[in-house]
Amino acid sequence: MITPIRWERHRLLLLDQTLLPVEERTREYTRWGDVADAIRTLVVRGAPAIGCAAAFASQIQHQRGLHVLGIVCQKYHHTHCSL
Secondary structure, rough: OOOOEEEEEEEEEEEEEOOOOOOEEEEEEHHHHHHHHHHHHOOOOOOOHHHHHHHHHHHHHHOOOOOOOHHHHHHHOOOOOOO
16 A cells, blocks of 8 residues: 555655656655655645645654744745644
Protein backbone atom coordinates (compact mmCIF):
# COMPACT_ATOMS: atom_id res chain seq x y z
CA MET A 1 0.00 0.00 0.00
CA ILE A 2 1.26 3.49 -0.83
CA THR A 3 1.58 5.74 2.22
CA PRO A 4 1.95 9.37 1.06
CA ILE A 5 2.66 10.79 4.54
CA ARG A 6 4.53 9.07 7.37
CA TRP A 7 6.09 10.21 10.65
CA GLU A 8 9.06 8.09 11.71
CA ARG A 9 11.81 8.82 14.24
CA HIS A 10 11.17 12.58 14.46
CA ARG A 11 11.13 13.06 10.70
CA LEU A 12 8.46 13.48 8.07
CA LEU A 13 8.43 11.20 5.04
CA LEU A 14 6.47 12.41 2.01
CA LEU A 15 5.76 10.58 -1.21
CA ASP A 16 7.01 12.90 -3.97
CA GLN A 17 3.84 13.31 -5.99
CA THR A 18 5.63 15.24 -8.74
CA LEU A 19 7.18 11.95 -9.89
CA LEU A 20 3.96 9.92 -10.05
CA PRO A 21 2.98 7.73 -11.87
CA VAL A 22 6.41 7.04 -13.37
CA GLU A 23 8.37 6.75 -10.14
CA GLU A 24 7.54 6.20 -6.47
CA ARG A 25 10.07 8.01 -4.25
CA THR A 26 9.80 9.07 -0.63
CA ARG A 27 11.57 12.22 0.54
CA GLU A 28 12.68 12.87 4.13
CA TYR A 29 12.15 16.18 5.96
CA THR A 30 13.58 17.28 9.29
CA ARG A 31 13.21 21.08 8.92
CA TRP A 32 9.94 22.99 8.74
CA GLY A 33 11.17 25.25 5.93
CA ASP A 34 11.85 22.24 3.74
CA VAL A 35 8.31 20.98 4.36
CA ALA A 36 6.97 24.42 3.39
CA ASP A 37 8.98 24.22 0.17
CA ALA A 38 7.58 20.72 -0.47
CA ILE A 39 4.08 22.18 -0.19
CA ARG A 40 4.96 25.10 -2.48
CA THR A 41 6.54 22.86 -5.13
CA LEU A 42 3.64 20.37 -5.03
CA VAL A 43 5.64 17.44 -3.67
CA VAL A 44 2.56 17.04 -1.47
CA ARG A 45 -0.84 17.76 -3.07
CA GLY A 46 -4.44 18.09 -2.00
CA ALA A 47 -5.90 20.09 0.87
CA PRO A 48 -5.98 17.25 3.44
CA ALA A 49 -2.38 16.21 2.70
CA ILE A 50 -1.16 19.82 2.72
CA GLY A 51 -2.85 20.34 6.10
CA CYS A 52 -1.20 17.22 7.51
CA ALA A 53 2.21 18.21 6.16
CA ALA A 54 1.86 21.69 7.67
CA ALA A 55 0.91 20.17 11.03
CA PHE A 56 3.96 17.91 10.92
CA ALA A 57 6.12 20.93 10.01
CA SER A 58 4.81 22.60 13.15
CA GLN A 59 5.66 19.47 15.15
CA ILE A 60 9.20 19.48 13.74
CA GLN A 61 9.71 23.03 15.00
CA HIS A 62 7.92 22.34 18.28
CA GLN A 63 10.56 19.70 18.96
CA ARG A 64 13.10 22.50 18.57
CA GLY A 65 11.13 24.79 20.88
CA LEU A 66 9.68 27.13 18.24
CA HIS A 67 6.09 27.57 17.03
CA VAL A 68 6.01 28.29 13.30
CA LEU A 69 2.58 27.35 11.91
CA GLY A 70 1.69 31.05 11.69
CA ILE A 71 4.95 31.78 9.89
CA VAL A 72 4.26 29.02 7.34
CA CYS A 73 0.79 30.45 6.73
CA GLN A 74 2.14 33.99 6.34
CA LYS A 75 4.89 32.89 3.95
CA TYR A 76 2.48 30.94 1.77
CA HIS A 77 -0.62 33.09 2.23
CA HIS A 78 -2.30 31.57 -0.84
CA THR A 79 -2.96 28.52 1.37
CA HIS A 80 -5.91 29.31 3.61
CA CYS A 81 -5.05 29.19 7.30
CA SER A 82 -7.13 30.08 10.32
CA LEU A 83 -5.15 30.41 13.52
